[in-house]
Amino acid sequence: MSMPAPSSSQALLAVNGVTLQYKTPRHLVTATYRVNFSVHQGDRYVILGPSGCGKSTLLKAVGGFMSPVEGEITIRGRKIDAPGPDRMMVFQEFEQLMPWKTVFQNVLFPMKVTKKFAREDTIARANSVIEKVGLTKFKDVYPHMLSGGMKMRVAIARAMALEPDILLMDEPFAALDALTRRSMQQELLSLWDQLRFTVMFVTHSIEEAILVGSRVLVLSPHPGRVRAELDTDRLNYNNIDHVDFGAMSKRIHNLLFGEKPKQPGAKEGATA
Amino acid sequence: MQNTNTSARPEFEIEPVDSGSIGEVERPLSLFERIATNETVQRFAILVVLILVWELYARWLNNSLLFPTFTDTIGTFFRDIKNGVLINRTITSMRTLVIGYAFGLAIAAVFTTFAVASGLGTRILSTLTAMFNPLPAIALLPLALIWFGLGTPSLVFVIIHSVLWAVALNTLSGFRAVPETLRMGGRNVGLKGARYVGLILIPAAFPSILAGLKIGWAFAWRTLVAAELVFGVSSRSGGIGWYIFEARNELDTATVFSGLLTVILIGLFVESVIFRAIEARTVNLWGMQT
Ligand SMILES: Nc1ncnc2c1ncn2[C@@H]1O[C@H](COP(=O)(O)OP(=O)(O)OP(=O)(O)O)[C@@H](O)[C@H]1O
Numbered sequence: 001m002s003m004p005a006p007s008s009s010q011a012l013l014a015v016n017g018v019t020l021q022y023k024t025p026r027h028l029v030t031a032t033y034r035v036n037f038s039v040h041q042g043d044r045y046v047i048l049g050p051s052g053c054g055k056s057t058l059l060k061a062v063g064g065f066m067s068p069v070e071g072e073i074t075i076r077g078r079k080i081d082a083p084g085p086d087r088m089m090v091f092q093e094f095e096q097l098m099p100w101k102t103v104f105q106n107v108l109f110p111m112k113v114t115k116k117f118a119r120e121d122t123i124a125r126a127n128s129v130i131e132k133v134g135l136t137k138f139k140d141v142y143p144h145m146l147s148g149g150m151k152m153r154v155a156i157a158r159a160m161a162l163e164p165d166i167l168l169m170d171e172p173f174a175a176l177d178a179l180t181r182r183s184m185q186q187e188l189l190s191l192w193d194q195l196r197f198t199v200m201f202v203t204h205s206i207e208e209a210i211l212v213g214s215r216v217l218v219l220s221p222h223p224g225r226v227r228a229e230l231d232t233d234r235l236n237y238n239n240i241d242h243v244d245f246g247a248m249s250k251r252i253h254n255l256l257f258g259e260k261p262k263q264p265g266a267k268e269g270a271t272a
Numbered sequence: 273m274q275n276t277n278t279s280a281r282p283e284f285e286i287e288p289v290d291s292g293s294i295g296e297v298e299r300p301l302s303l304f305e306r307i308a309t310n311e312t313v314q315r316f317a318i319l320v321v322l323i324l325v326w327e328l329y330a331r332w333l334n335n336s337l338l339f340p341t342f343t344d345t346i347g348t349f350f351r352d353i354k355n356g357v358l359i360n361r362t363i364t365s366m367r368t369l370v371i372g373y374a375f376g377l378a379i380a381a382v383f384t385t386f387a388v389a390s391g392l393g394t395r396i397l398s399t400l401t402a403m404f405n406p407l408p409a410i411a412l413l414p415l416a417l418i419w420f421g422l423g424t425p426s427l428v429f430v431i432i433h434s435v436l437w438a439v440a441l442n443t444l445s446g447f448r449a450v451p452e453t454l455r456m457g458g459r460n461v462g463l464k465g466a467r468y469v470g471l472i473l474i475p476a477a478f479p480s481i482l483a484g485l486k487i488g489w490a491f492a493w494r495t496l497v498a499a500e501l502v503f504g505v506s507s508r509s510g511g512i513g514w515y516i517f518e519a520r521n522e523l524d525t526a527t528v529f530s531g532l533l534t535v536i537l538i539g540l541f542v543e544s545v546i547f548r549a550i551e552a553r554t555v556n557l558w559g560m561q562t
């Protein structure tokens with residue numbers, strides 16, 4: 001799998017000084033503080049950070065479900081102020097498919113509602129994307145008869161079929177077992193190889209961030225602030241045993257857990 | 273590393289056997305298996321046992337004024353069906369019931385629409401349901417008689433009251449329980465307003481809505497029969513309640529039983545045929561309820 005660097009021509013998504021807050025009747029929680037970053041066309045942009053640092057909140061804000069109290073988020077230069085089908089979300093929960101629709105109908109639904117494609121095309125598109133995630137046999141099955149991993153694949157297929165400007169995935173593989181997780185990561189990468197979509201991907205696994213991502217944004221513990229943005233495009237399954245991989249993993253580990261950056265390949269054994 | 277004696281056990285690998293030789297991996301159930309587990313069949317068997325007990329007890333008691341036999345009751349039942357009395361009474365009751373039920377549902381739909389649209393609407397509806405839900409519909413009958421006089425409008429009024437709050441309450445709590453991810457999924461593709469309610473909220477809350485419809489139906493049917501018993505006396509074309517009331521006045525217990533039987537049969541039919549069919553095509557199929 002060779003992955004050329006994404007064309008860094010122009011930012012697709014720009015996040016400028018974004019502060020996000022939750023107001024509950026008793027508290028005001030600042031989830032992220034003055035976050036800046038930009039996602040380019042074709043990026044596999046990973047947001048990595050400790051639990052509770054505001055990764056999901058950030059993704060929800062990009063999705064348009066929350067508006068920043070400070071700063072702004074723009075997509076193709078246009079300010080984001082509401083949810084829209086140009087930014088399709090894949091949620092962390094398995095139960096995001098509509099239980100009253102079959103796999104096929106679930107995939108078809110966003111295309112039907114948004115009328116983005118001609119009616120005749122939608123059926124062919126749905127079929128082809130279901131085939132890509134390997135669920136053709138389960139096309140006419142209702143979601144309650146699928147395993148967790150299969151539901152996740154349907155959710156990804158559904159989002160992908162609409163060809164959004166950017167695909168937003170919130171820890172899509174976090175709840176999967178290690179084996180399924182590994183194969184889903186590989187599937188996502190090979191789909192990306194075919195289609196070259198732009199994806200924003202939240203995780204709190206360092207390894208997953210390096211494997212899946214082409215760029216990794218590291219956030220500080222709560223409230224989330226940007227700690228670093230790293231280029232991990234060259235690191236993938238083929239060099240998972242290479243020293244560079246270990247070094248990157250160690251570097252991110254140190255960024256996350258607040259130790260002073262050390263010389264890669266120092267004496268102590270790396271805890272990858 | 274501890275060195276335990278587990279290493280003394282040999283390792284092994286086995287090629288999986290061809291799944292064809294396992295035999296029954298998957299097969300459709302046989303006709304008998306399907307019949308024995310069929311809910312309608314089981315219900316029918318229960319019914320037969322109940323009828324047997326009834327017949328034996330009534331024969332033993334041997335007092336047709338207190339407790340007529342099943343055969344007497346069924347005889348009267350078929351006699352009155354043949355001469356059209358029971359059919360007419362049932363049609364009269366059903367007509368009132370359907371009107372009341374339909375109005376009740378329509379008003380419940382309006383209320384819940386307001387309730388989902390705003391927080392104020394939600395609070396208005398929950399206050400109203402908290403106030404009126406515990407109020408027995410029959411208790412409103414005297415008031416209905418003053419407002420609407422004797423006849424169908426009064427009946428429709430009390431039926432609306434018995435349907436409305438149960439359906440509205442269930443629908444609203446169903447809407448509230450729709451998972452956040454499904455809501456966000458709907459908004460993500462740009463659904464708003466009526467389309468959002470129709471395409472996301474209603475199907476997602478369908479198990480609760482259906483439960484509300486069932487409770488509403490049972491309340492309405494009960495209220496109607498009771499109300500007819502109270503004042504069917506002076507209306508010319510009485511319903512099933514009036515049929516029972518009349519028979520009681522003439523101490524014709526077999527006819528009273530035949531009227532009760534009709535009430536039960538209609539109840540069973542609606543519950544186990546109509547609602548079962550709706551459930552099988554919706555919530556059971558979707559795995560939202562088993
Ligand atoms: N609905 C909410 N109301 C109030 N506070 C919230 C809400 N959701 C999240 N928060 C707070 O905002 C902060 C960030 O939450 P968020 O869910 O974005 O974290 P996260 O980085 O996605 O964590 P995780 O990796 O565990 O999913 C947390 O401190 C959390 O307590």
Ligand SMILES: [Mg+2]
Nearest residue numbers: 055056057170
């Ligand atoms: Mg999260």
